[in-house]
Amino acid sequence: MRAAAGGRAFQLHLLCPRRPWRPPLLPAPQPHLSPTLLTRGASTDVTPPEVSSSPPLFNRCCRSPTRPQGFLPTLEPGVPTIYMCRWVHTATSSVSFDDRSQAGLTDGSNGDIVHKSEMVGAFQKIPMVMPATDILMSAQRKSRNVPPTKGITNIAKRERNKGAKQLDALMKELSVPLRTYTENFPRRRDLHPYERSLIELTFGEGYYEKVLGRVDALRKKINSVGKQHASVCAKSLTKREAEERLCEGRKELEEVFQRGQHAIEDLINVAKALRSMPVVDPHIPTLCLVGSPNVGKSSLVRILSTGKPEVCSYPFTTRGILMGHIVSNHERFQVTDTPGLLTRHDDDRNNIEKLTLAVLSYLPIAVLYVHDLSEDCGTKVADQYITYKHIKERFGDRLWINVISKCDLLDKAVPSSFDYDDDEVRRYRMFGPEDAIRVSVQSQDGTEELKERVHHLLTSQMARIKDGKSEDELQGTDSNVRQLT
Numbered sequence: 001m002r003a004a005a006g007g008r009a010f011q012l013h014l015l016c017p018r019r020p021w022r023p024p025l026l027p028a029p030q031p032h033l034s035p036t037l038l039t040r041g042a043s044t045d046v047t048p049p050e051v052s053s054s055p056p057l058f059n060r061c062c063r064s065p066t067r068p069q070g071f072l073p074t075l076e077p078g079v080p081t082i083y084m085c086r087w088v089h090t091a092t093s094s095v096s097f098d099d100r101s102q103a104g105l106t107d108g109s110n111g112d113i114v115h116k117s118e119m120v121g122a123f124q125k126i127p128m129v130m131p132a133t134d135i136l137m138s139a140q141r142k143s144r145n146v147p148p149t150k151g152i153t154n155i156a157k158r159e160r161n162k163g164a165k166q167l168d169a170l171m172k173e174l175s176v177p178l179r180t181y182t183e184n185f186p187r188r189r190d191l192h193p194y195e196r197s198l199i200e201l202t203f204g205e206g207y208y209e210k211v212l213g214r215v216d217a218l219r220k221k222i223n224s225v226g227k228q229h230a231s232v233c234a235k236s237l238t239k240r241e242a243e244e245r246l247c248e249g250r251k252e253l254e255e256v257f258q259r260g261q262h263a264i265e266d267l268i269n270v271a272k273a274l275r276s277m278p279v280v281d282p283h284i285p286t287l288c289l290v291g292s293p294n295v296g297k298s299s300l301v302r303i304l305s306t307g308k309p310e311v312c313s314y315p316f317t318t319r320g321i322l323m324g325h326i327v328s329n330h331e332r333f334q335v336t337d338t339p340g341l342l343t344r345h346d347d348d349r350n351n352i353e354k355l356t357l358a359v360l361s362y363l364p365i366a367v368l369y370v371h372d373l374s375e376d377c378g379t380k381v382a383d384q385y386i387t388y389k390h391i392k393e394r395f396g397d398r399l400w401i402n403v404i405s406k407c408d409l410l411d412k413a414v415p416s417s418f419d420y421d422d423d424e425v426r427r428y429r430m431f432g433p434e435d436a437i438r439v440s441v442q443s444q445d446g447t448e449e450l451k452e453r454v455h456h457l458l459t460s461q462m463a464r465i466k467d468g469k470s471e472d473e474l475q476g477t478d479s480n481v482r483q484l485t
Contacts, residue, residue: 121281122186122195123274129181131268132261136254139173143250156239163246164234170250171226174257178219181267182212194362198277198321201351201358203270211266218260225249225256278323278336280363285461286334287326287454288359290391291370292384293340294377296405298322299441300370304454305335321355326458333458336365341391343383360391364468366399366461368454371432374409385428399457399464402436403450408443 130138146169148162188196188208199208229249236242280286287304289297305324322337338356342349346357359365369388373381392400404410432438437453439446 121279122191123277124279125184126186126271126275127181127184129264129268129271130177132257132264135174135177135264136257136261139170140250140254142173143167143170156237156242159239160234160236160242163236163242163249164230166246167226167230167233167249167253170253171222171230174253175219175222175226178215178222178264182216182219185212185267185271192282192362194280194358197358197362198355199274201354202273202277208270211263211270214260214263215267218257218263221256221260222253226253229253278321280321280323280334280336280359282364283465284332284334285458285465286336286363286365287368287458287461288336288338288363288365289368289370290338290356290360291340292372292377292379292387293342295340295370295372295379295384296377296441297340297370298337300368300403300405300439300450301335301337303441303447304451320352321359326454328455331459331462341387343379343387360395360398364461364465366401366457367395368401368403368457369433371402371404371436372406373404373429373432374406376406376409381429382425385425388433399461401453401457402433404432404436404438406440406442407438407445408440 143166146162146166148158148165152158152161188199191199226249229245229252233242233245233249236245289301291297301322301324305326320339324335324337326333326335336359338359339352341353341356349357360367369391371384371388372379373384375381437446437450439450441447
């Protein structure tokens, strides 16, 4: 029988009763395969390894070529054998989980559990965190409605039973939400590298784990205090003593929760910040606008996509990653506006600039680098050239478009005084990078050409992404075959 749900199939194999025992023929020894990762086309006729504690003759009798690895044979001949095996089917392979946690995949080479990384978008799955006051009020209301166990006629016993149950209910109503938060918030090690860098740059090193640790410590404290007072209340000898211990337990549990409610408030702020971060789908071609501060990146995002970033005449208007989308010929693309980069070493950059480097480092993007040769941005041409050369050398493998913005101001601009002895800088000042598009958002000069070039660039990026998927699938299939052989 097989029942498939959510991409998983559960197989129940019923083997026919064995024939009466006969002296076995001694077959030639065959190498045993113990892979846990099987391709669809590979045979599943795998002989399980012999159990060292059983006689070799009995093992040869009980072996069946159709039993998978991990099968425990019955000790009585002639008894029908039943085993269950869980399989997870993917596009190219099937993974068997035999007595292993579903949280990890099994590496067939050494049997270790390999944790799979989450795709980009884990922040959108973060649970809603209730305010501490709402959790406390709900726990108080539900715990007071817990009745004693039916059938207890003795007043003292009934009262202490009621007190112990209400304290236990209050403890659970306070701790269960906290446990839900700590379990459902993504672990940093399971996140995509881009999202890990966002957490570090937004909150600082270790702050995310510290907040989750404080929430978990509060949960453990509530469980400890609740169990202690419930146990004391259950030992009361009189009704009055049980009522007093119930009041004491409630009071202390509520005080412990209120002292640690700052951790819940911090978790709410973390959840809001993470949930508001833009989601970049790595399977959709993405155009990333890069350049010095105030060179006109946000203005280009407005004319290229649905994004509406803030446009001002001062640097660092964009202080985070902003997203927009392009729909062209029934195809959907992404556009990201990034903070400007100053002319300095990467180690000296602030967290706002490092957001741009995170996008360039961890996401499969195409680059639209924006230059302002009029120096209206406030950054000298020589400094822009140094930054451009550095980024180009570091991320030169990306698909690339150079755009000279504010071209309507080039004739009016007065260049700053700097040494023109460098031929590269002089040529950059006069013409910009090779094959650069001159664009003016104000006069709309060059905007149509830019849109055509961007569409061609993103189409090429889509081909790259598809080729990368095909290579990954082929590599995965080859690795699976090598494990089997």
